[in-house]
Amino acid sequence: MKKTGYTLLLFLGLTTVLLAQDQKFTLEEIWGGAFRTEGMDALHSMDNGKQYTVLNYDRSTRSTAVDKYDYATLEKIETIVSSADLEGIQNFRSYQFSDDEQKLMLATEVESVFRRSTLGKYFVYDLQTKSLSLISENRIQEPAFSPDGSKVAYVFENNIYIKDLQSGQTMQVTTDGKKNEIINGVTDWVYEEEFSFVRAFDWNADGSEIAFIRFDETEVPEFSMDVFGQSLYPDQQVFKYPKAGEKNSEVSLHVYDLAAQTTNDVALEDAYYIPRIKWTPDADVLSIQVMNRHQNDLKLYFYHSDKKELDLVLHETDDAYVDITDNLTFLADNSFIWTSERDGYNHIYYYDKKGKLKNQVTEGMWEVTNYYGYDADSKKIYYQSVENGSVNRDIYSIRLNGKGKKRLSSEAGTHNATFSTDFTYYINSFSSASTPYRYTLNDAETGKVIKEIVNNNQLNEVLAGYEMSEKEFSTISVNGNELNMWMIKPADFDAGKEYPLFMFQYSGPGSQSVANRWNSSNDYWYQMLAQKGYIIVCVDGRGTGFKGADFKKVTYKELGKYEVEDQIAAAKKLGELSYIDQERIGIWGWSYGGFMSSNAILKGNDVFSMAIAVAPVTSWRFYDTVYTERYMRTPQENPSGYDDNSPINFVNNLKGDYLLVHGTADDNVHVQNTMRMVEALVQANKQFDWAIYPDKNHGIYGGNTRLQLYTKMTNFIDEHLGDRINEDFMAKQQLD
Missing domain, CATH: 3.40.50.1820 (Alpha/Beta hydrolase fold, catalytic domain)
Structure with missing residues (x-):
């Protein structure tokens, strides 16, 4: 035997x-x-915490709609907008609310560039006036509402533009953008692929400034691919692609002041890579993550745009490498939540606004695999981890002080959560090797299933x-x-x-x-x-x-x-x-x-x-x-x-x-x-x-x-x- x-x-x-x-x-x-599974597409929790929206597609009319539902009853309340009612739009691929939820940005005619980047025509739909306006006649990249919803910033042909939605006027922020040379506001190929983001600009809290990364890829070697197509002669796609050991884009960080219409340079002498920028709740404080080429030295800076000063807040090193995440979360006082492998496993940490460690929130010989957010009212953090076995995923809550940890999910398998804005509810996506995807409404305090939303019983x-x-x-x-x-x-x-x-x-x-x-x-x-x-x-x-x-x-x-x-x-x-x-x-x-x-x-x-x-x-x-x-x-x-x-x-x-x-x-x-x-x-x-x-x-x-x-x-x-x-x-x- x-x-x-x-x-x-x-x-x-x-x-x-x-x-x-x-x-x-x-x-x-x-x-x-x-054997396709049913799911929920483009789920968005409304600010009131009582309702959510999803993107629904009607196969019979080939139209799309943003529909609003009530968390408590799961009943559809209204259709906010449907392409069937909009002249000139057969359907739209995605939607984005302004912060005040009075406007919607609708993406149409979207075409892929690389893995994450797209070009598309975008419309703004005003929920009060029911009016629709085109942001640009051109296919643009990464449009984003200003915090008050009065403006949209976007990138076209490697330059940043800002459109005033009230006056209809468009202002050009940068002018030096050029294919395969200078990129403003969106990432180059390697940042998009390996640092997993495309939009390289961010509005500050009051909409008075935009921070953006500039990529100078002039000296990055070019790569070319033949595109055979259907023509007699093939075309050729040429783009900048830095292979191991070769030259990368030279990156720099800038802050544009809308009122003064001036651009200020942020002096970052040690920034070989700038994998993340993010404004804090303070409109004058920008967080910047920079790394060395080996990616084993990560620094978090706070840039004070009013004083043009730079403070080092956090410094992490590793004998191998430090991973970049999107888990940085700021509290109202600019203290922040951060995830790190500093103790050998990925866990959650809480720092004050000066970068002093207040406490390690989670710990153990297991990993936090997703960070969902922080509820300021209950002082709870919600996250996903593999504490119940590395092949499984469960949802947990824990207080900011590291106490009161509670497992909210129960069945063995893979759970993923989308929380309501006020953290009263979450929609749980669950599956296992024997159970196809099931979506339920759950109570965020107890994890108790309130109602089933979608199942795949038919499958x-x-x-x-x-x-x-x-x-x-x-x-x-x-x-x-x-x-x-x-x-x-x-x-x-x-x-x-x-x-x-x-x-x-x-x-x-x-x-x-x-x-x-x-x-x-x-x-x-x-x-x-x-x-x-x-x-x-x-x-x-x-x-x-x-x-x-x-x-x-x-x-x-x-x-x-x-x-x-x-x-x-x-x-x-x-x-x-x-x-x-x-x-x-x-x-x-x-x-x-x-x-x-x-x-x-x-x-x-x-x-x-x-x-x-x-x-x-x-x-x-x-x-x-x-x-x-x-x-x-x-x-x-x-x-x-x-x-x-x-x-x-x-x-x-x-x-x-x-x-x-x-x-x-x-x-x-x-x-x-x-x-x-x-x-x-x-x-x-x-x-x-x-x-x-x-x-x-x-x-x-x-x-x-x-x-x-x-x-x-x-x-x-x-x-x-x-x-x-x-x-x-x-x-x-x-x-x-």
């Missing part, structure tokens, strides 16, 4: 598997949206007719660590048989793939593979998140070393199970996961017989500065860290079957990664399969693209891992 090598923690799944549940999943259903009824396997959560002991794992077996699993093993992972720093939440599209694909006779496993190795800073940061300066060792060791241990065919073990991943699966089949060529890599990094020398240097420092400082873990340098080890996939318009992980990998494989005289998707970005989607891609991957798995089970599956299908 072979040792199992893992300890079962919990067993989650459907309550029964009926004989009638024998319908098979198809790729056409999975990628055609047959459950649909899935009742399918042969589904349970997702088993456990841990596996690998390299001195208990690693989180899930496993999906065929519904008719027989421990006396041997099954091929197909592993999935992402593995990036701070990520999590083993989580107790409802299915993504890939999960239905795994169910389909299980129906065919595969066992599917996912293991979160060292470097992944929510198990403490040491566990996460062990991969510092060695991306692709310890994570790969863990996947190889896990595959070996699983291969010892009596029901796993250790000659047929495959692995796949996308992006960082593709980097990992490539390394796994090369460095673990005696373990993995096949691998699929989609949009992989093949050398961190090709990836951007902010992400790569955060975890690796520069190639000049750490050449061995880059080269010893680059799949390109180990192609001679390839023995198994390898499928390489990339989109040519991937602005994130450039197709250059795959092309260099292909050339290395060719020169090593290694046979492999590959697929290129013209004009597709990092997500590789659009039309039938995902269906075609997953059909290709399924066929590849069947051909190289399936062997005997493929014939058995076809024979069983004919009998059925």
Whole structure:
């Protein structure tokens, strides 16, 4: 008898598997949206704390509406605005209230630029006069109301503009904006991707000033991508992309005074990066977060715009790196709430306005995973954490002094909350591996469910007719660590048989793939593979998140070393199970996961017989500065860290079957990664399969693209891992 090598923690799944549940999943259903879940879109709590609004879409009229509901009854009170009643707008994608909730900004004709950035035409709808006005004839970026709702600031062609909604006049704040050279008020590519924000300007509390970041990317190297399209000659997209070790944008911070129409420069001598700016409740005090290039030295400054003075308020350092968050919250007196890993786990801290620590609010060998806000009346903080197991998420409240902690959620799974403005209620989104998304209205004091708002019972009824396997959560002991794992077996699993093993992972720093939440599209694909006779496993190795800073940061300066060792060791241990065919073990991943699966089949060529890599990094020398240097420092400082873990340098080890996939318009992980990998494989005289998707970005989607891609991957798995089970599956299908 072979040792199992893992300890079962919990067993989650459907309550029964009926004989009638024998319908098979198809790729056409999975990628055609047959198993889509219902949810709540663009939820906004009104200032009175008694009502909320959501964005609703009417498929019959193809119109959108902002509808208002009552928290206590969940009844719809009114439709605030519907595109069906607006001339010239068929529908709008999003909405934004002014602070006084008397105006709405509606986004139309929105087109993506990169991952988070968009261009669009925006209208302002006045709730009192029922009038609609266009902000600009041009497609603009990141429009934002002034605090009193009388103005809108926005960016057009890398310059900042302010429109007075009463007079209709537009004032240009900056004039030096130029494509691929100077950007004002929105971020460059690498800030958008890695610091996760686009709007780089902020109104102060009384609307008298706007702070903004200026990016000088003149000396940043350019990257170009061919766009093949339908024309006789391809176009070319050229943008600034700083690869590891190369020059970044030079950033500077400025404050524009609306009354004087003057711009003041903020002197920040140590600001290599400015990842966050935010005005405090004091209209004259701006908070600024700055970092060094290594991202292991973070400073929080207060800039006093009236006195033109700068105070250092908080300084955090780390041997590896300091993460940036959006959790900074100011109280009325400019004291503030902050999250940090300073004790080895991510927790909440409370500081006075001078930056003196008043108290650590949460503590323990677990992580705060989301910060929801602070209720000044009850002096309570609301947050999400993994205290109930790192694969789960629960909602808690705690007083500002760190006392009176209360768990508000109860069911094991993933809870996420959206609180009313006055923190009387919250709308809870809950799911688990066995429960599709359910939205309920909850009491913020007790966590008690008041009413159900949305469920996915209809989806459950649909899935009742399918042969589904349970997702088993456990841990596996690998390299001195208990690693989180899930496993999906065929519904008719027989421990006396041997099954091929197909592993999935992402593995990036701070990520999590083993989580107790409802299915993504890939999960239905795994169910389909299980129906065919595969066992599917996912293991979160060292470097992944929510198990403490040491566990996460062990991969510092060695991306692709310890994570790969863990996947190889896990595959070996699983291969010892009596029901796993250790000659047929495959692995796949996308992006960082593709980097990992490539390394796994090369460095673990005696373990993995096949691998699929989609949009992989093949050398961190090709990836951007902010992400790569955060975890690796520069190639000049750490050449061995880059080269010893680059799949390109180990192609001679390839023995198994390898499928390489990339989109040519991937602005994130450039197709250059795959092309260099292909050339290395060719020169090593290694046979492999590959697929290129013209004009597709990092997500590789659009039309039938995902269906075609997953059909290709399924066929590849069947051909190289399936062997005997493929014939058995076809024979069983004919009998059925």
